[in-house]
Amino acid sequence: MSEEKIAVIARVTGRVQGVSFRAWTQAEAQRRGLTGWVRNETDGSVTTLLCGPKYHVELMIELLHDGPKGAWVSGITTDTVQLPEECARFEIKR
Template identity: 40%
Template sequence: MSKMARRYFVIGRVRGVGFRYWTAGRAKHYGLVGWVRNRRDGRVEVLAYGEAEALGNLERELQDGPPAALVQGVEPAPVTPEEAGLAARATRFEQAATL
């Protein structure tokens, strides 16, 4: 099986509801590495690396988020080759600083 990197922007009421903590837990559950961070524009950004099936499972769960969230959408976005390389070398899934 081949591994790949995927980026998602999650929009809605996703700040102040434990979304990053929840996402990190779900990503770890699926054996993914990468990071999740808040964006100053109110979105949450996820960059995850792993098996395609695990990435699909995470994307489906992002549609709902944790109980206090109100997700309005999950937008896939491109990953640069440099970011994919960094993600491939990651050893864990972490909560990153706001960008």
């Protein structure tokens, strides 16, 4: 029996741009077998779509609270969304 797959959009606020947050998120997500994307927002936040087994998505959300060295996370909001069909890999969006 396979584990339930979910998709979550997370918005991370704080000092999360200019500290390699997107590259770190991509590497950590891929390490856990997750797919989706990550992008910078014009307001200085970072948004990511995390798709995969529920346990690994939830673990990745916990990791986002710390982020990479140099980041300072002041908050994270999450929203569970319908699992998109096109979620085949993890990419950094510009």
